Amino acid sequence: MSNRISCAGLDISDEIYQLISNEVCPDLGIDSETFWNGAAKIISEFGPKNRALLAKRIMLQDQIDDWHKKHKHTNNFEKYKSFLQDIGYLVPGGDDFIISPVNVDFEISSQAGPQLVVPITNARFAINAANARWGSLYDALYGNDVISEERNAQKGAHYNPVRGEKVIQYGRAFLDKAAPIKNNFHRHVTRYNLQEGKLIMLMTDGSEARLKNETQYVGYAGNPESPSSIILKNNDLHIEIQVDRGTSVGSSDLAGVKDIILESAITTIMDCEDSVATVDSDDKVLAYRNWLGLMKGDLSSSFIRNGKAVERKMNADREFVAPDGNSLKLSGRALMFVRNVGLLMTSPMVLDSSGNEVPEGIMDAIITSLIGLYDLKGLGKYKNSNAGSIYIVKPKMHGPEETAFSNALFNAVEDMLHIPRYSIKMGVMDEERRTSVNLKECIRTVKDRVVFINTGFLDRTGDEIHTSMLAGPFLPKNELKERVWIKAYEDRNVDIGLSCGFGGKAQIGKGMWPMPDKMSDMMNQKSAHPRSGANTAWVPSPTAATLHAIHYHEINVSAQQKQLSNRTPARVDDILDIPLMANRTLDIEEIQRELENNIQGILGYVVRWIDQGIGCSKVPDINDIGLMEDRATLRISSQHIANWLEHGLCSHGQVIKTLEKMAELVDNQNRDDHSYTRMGPNYSGNLAFQAASDLIFKGSVQPNGYTEPTLHHYRLVKKSGN
Numbered sequence: 001m002s003n004r005i006s007c008a009g010l011d012i013s014d015e016i017y018q019l020i021s022n023e024v025c026p027d028l029g030i031d032s033e034t035f036w037n038g039a040a041k042i043i044s045e046f047g048p049k050n051r052a053l054l055a056k057r058i059m060l061q062d063q064i065d066d067w068h069k070k071h072k073h074t075n076n077f078e079k080y081k082s083f084l085q086d087i088g089y090l091v092p093g094g095d096d097f098i099i100s101p102v103n104v105d106f107e108i109s110s111q112a113g114p115q116l117v118v119p120i121t122n123a124r125f126a127i128n129a130a131n132a133r134w135g136s137l138y139d140a141l142y143g144n145d146v147i148s149e150e151r152n153a154q155k156g157a158h159y160n161p162v163r164g165e166k167v168i169q170y171g172r173a174f175l176d177k178a179a180p181i182k183n184n185f186h187r188h189v190t191r192y193n194l195q196e197g198k199l200i201m202l203m204t205d206g207s208e209a210r211l212k213n214e215t216q217y218v219g220y221a222g223n224p225e226s227p228s229s230i231i232l233k234n235n236d237l238h239i240e241i242q243v244d245r246g247t248s249v250g251s252s253d254l255a256g257v258k259d260i261i262l263e264s265a266i267t268t269i270m271d272c273e274d275s276v277a278t279v280d281s282d283d284k285v286l287a288y289r290n291w292l293g294l295m296k297g298d299l300s301s302s303f304i305r306n307g308k309a310v311e312r313k314m315n316a317d318r319e320f321v322a323p324d325g326n327s328l329k330l331s332g333r334a335l336m337f338v339r340n341v342g343l344l345m346t347s348p349m350v351l352d353s354s355g356n357e358v359p360e361g362i363m364d365a366i367i368t369s370l371i372g373l374y375d376l377k378g379l380g381k382y383k384n385s386n387a388g389s390i391y392i393v394k395p396k397m398h399g400p401e402e403t404a405f406s407n408a409l410f411n412a413v414e415d416m417l418h419i420p421r422y423s424i425k426m427g428v429m430d431e432e433r434r435t436s437v438n439l440k441e442c443i444r445t446v447k448d449r450v451v452f453i454n455t456g457f458l459d460r461t462g463d464e465i466h467t468s469m470l471a472g473p474f475l476p477k478n479e480l481k482e483r484v485w486i487k488a489y490e491d492r493n494v495d496i497g498l499s500c501g502f503g504g505k506a507q508i509g510k511g512m513w514p515m516p517d518k519m520s521d522m523m524n525q526k527s528a529h530p531r532s533g534a535n536t537a538w539v540p541s542p543t544a545a546t547l548h549a550i551h552y553h554e555i556n557v558s559a560q561q562k563q564l565s566n567r568t569p570a571r572v573d574d575i576l577d578i579p580l581m582a583n584r585t586l587d588i589e590e591i592q593r594e595l596e597n598n599i600q601g602i603l604g605y606v607v608r609w610i611d612q613g614i615g616c617s618k619v620p621d622i623n624d625i626g627l628m629e630d631r632a633t634l635r636i637s638s639q640h641i642a643n644w645l646e647h648g649l650c651s652h653g654q655v656i657k658t659l660e661k662m663a664e665l666v667d668n669q670n671r672d673d674h675s676y677t678r679m680g681p682n683y684s685g686n687l688a689f690q691a692a693s694d695l696i697f698k699g700s701v702q703p704n705g706y707t708e709p710t711l712h713h714y715r716l717v718k719k720s721g722n
Helices: 014-028 032-070 077-086 123-131 137-142 161-178 281-296 360-376 399-417 439-445 457-467 484-499 519-525 542-554 557-564 588-612 631-646 652-669 687-697 708-720
Strands: 004-007 010-013 115-119 134-136 189-195 198-203 217-223 226-234 237-243 257-263 267-271 300-305 308-313 318-321 327-330 335-339 346-351 357-359 390-394 424-430 450-455 507-510 536-539 617-620 626-629
Touching (some): 010 014, 010 032, 014 032, 014 360, 032 357, 032 360, 032 399, 115 123, 123 267, 123 281, 123 300, 123 308, 123 542, 134 137, 137 161, 137 257, 161 226, 161 257, 161 542, 189 226, 198 217, 237 542, 257 542, 267 281, 281 360, 346 360, 357 360, 360 390, 360 399, 390 399, 399 424, 399 439, 439 450, 439 484, 457 484, 484 507, 484 557, 519 542, 588 617, 588 626, 588 631, 588 652, 588 687, 588 708, 626 631, 631 652, 631 687, 631 708, 687 708
Parallel strands (some): 115 536, 267 335, 335 390, 390 424, 424 450
Antiparallel strands (some): 010 346, 134 257, 189 198, 217 318, 226 237, 237 257, 318 327, 346 357, 617 626
C-alpha cells in the first residue's frame, strides 16, 4: 500500500501527489494547493453524476432484459422499437446542425491518413508511434509480404538485390500514380535537379521532363543542382524522394534514389484505456509520466538490440527549401491525441471526501489536460498542436446524456485551468449501441468541441451481444459481419458525420487492421476505409501506417465524402436488427470450433494481462497467426460464449473442458517466452485461468459486458503476491 497525502479534502496516493505537486504544477506556474482544490470541486460535482449515469445504464439494461423475457417468442420489430423509445434508450432526433470546433489542426480537419493507437505505458511504443509521421516505403515493402518471395526474392538474413529491385519497381510505380510525369515514367529518371524553382528530371533518352502537375513539387534539401531530397505532395500527403548514390541502394539505382519516405501516421492516439493494464497508482503514474514526456518532448527509451544499446527519442521537425526559396518546415511527429478511460472504473489513486475511489475518467480528464498545458503554453521541446488545442478521445459513452456529461466535465476542467472554452477537443468513439442509434444527438451535445468519431467492430459487437443477451442466441462471430446491422452501423457513422459537417473540420475514423504480419491482405482490403468516406483508420504498427498511406494517395477522401453525402443514409432500424441465429442451426462440431476459437483468444490475451500487465500485444490465434489484441477482443469473445451458455448452445462442463484444452495450447504457444508463466496443469489455482473463467461464466452480469472489473481484480491480486 502506497503512502497517502491529505489535501483539499482528498486522500491522494503519494505517487500521484508528488508527480503533480512537485513536478507538473511548478513547471506550469500553478499553485499546487489551488490545483487540488479545483480538482476536489470537480470531483464533488461530477462524481455523483458519473455514478448516476452508471445507475441509468443498469436500469435500462434491466428493462431491456425484462422485455426480452416477456417477448421471447414474438418478433414484432415496431413494438421493440417503440419500447426503446418509451424507456429513453432511443431518443427523438432534433433539427439539423453543423459542428463548429475552432482552432483545429490541419492534420485533423483536412488531412486524410492513417492513425496509430498505442499503449501509453510503453514509452518505446509511444515514441515509435509519435515518430511514425514519416516511414520508409522501401523498408516497409522489403520486410513484409506485400512483395512476394517468388523468383528468388526471399527476405533472408542479408540484403537480397532481387527483392530490392522488386521494392524499387513498386516504389516507382507508386510515384507514377501519386505524382505522374508528363508523357513519361519515374523509372526512366536518371537525375533530379531544380531550375528556377521548378523540378526538372533528366530521362534515359536525354530529354528533360516535368511533373504532369508541377504544383506537386513543394520543396527540396541539399544542392539545387543535385538535391538530396525532393518533396512532393499528393492529396495533402508528402512524399520525400531521397537521393544518395553513395549508399548501397542508391549506387545501383538509375537516379541514385536510396529511399522513398512517406508521410504516414498523421495522427496517433496515446492510449490510457483498452491497450493498457493500469490498475493502481503506480500504473497510472507511468501513464501520466509518459504523456508528460510526450508533451515536454523529452520522452526517451533505451533498449538492447543485437547486443547494442539503442536510445529512442522523439523526432525533430523536418526542414526543406520551398520552391520560392523560403523555409519549408514539416512536423516530424504525428499529432497526438490522448485516450482517457470511460465512465465505468474508479481508481485508488484518489479518494474523495467520503473515502470513495474517484471515477478514473474524471481524474484522466483533469490530469491529462493539465499536462497538455505544456503544449498550449509552448513549454515543450516540440509543438503538438499548432492550433492551440488539447485532443482527448473519450471512449465507451452510452448515449447523449453521457456525451453531454463529458462535455460539461471538460468545461469544468477548462475553467479550472483558466484556458479558453473548447480548448479541449473531444473524440467520440461510436462503439456502444446506445451511442450508435443516437449518434446525431450525441454529436449535438459536443458540437463545439468534437473533432473525431469512429467505429469499431469488436467493442460495438460486444455491447450488441450484452444489450440483447436474453433475446436469443447470436450467430457465430464471423457471420455477425454479414448481417445488415453492421453495414448500417458503419455507413450511418459516416452519413451522420458528413451531415453534421465533419468534412473539412473533423475526422471520421474506421477500425483496426489486426494482423500486423498480413500486410498484403491489408493492402488488398483496407482501401475500403477511405472509399467508405473515412479520412482516417487504425493500423497496428508504423510499418502498416506507411503502407496504408498509399491508399490515401490513391483515393481523394474529400472528393469521396462529397459523393457519399448524396446517398440515402443508412437506417437506424437496420442498426436495431439483432443478429440472432433465427433459423440458423449449428452442429456439435461447429459449436466446438467456435468455442475453441473464442476461448483460445481469451486465454492468450488474459494470461499476459494478469501475469505481465501487458494490455496490448501481438497474440497468436488458434492458427498461430499473430493478432494485435486489446480488451475489445476480450469483450466480444467472452460475451459471445456467455450468450451461448445462456441459451443452451453449450454447457458449463463443455466450456471448462475447452478452457483447459486451450490453456494447454496457449502454454505451448508461449513456451519460448522466458517471462511467461504456464497456466497448467493446476488450472483452478492459476489467476489468469480464473480470470478467463469469470469473464465467461459471469459475462452476462458484467456491467455492459465490460472486462475491466474482472481483469483489474485479478491483476491486483497478482501484483499483491497473494
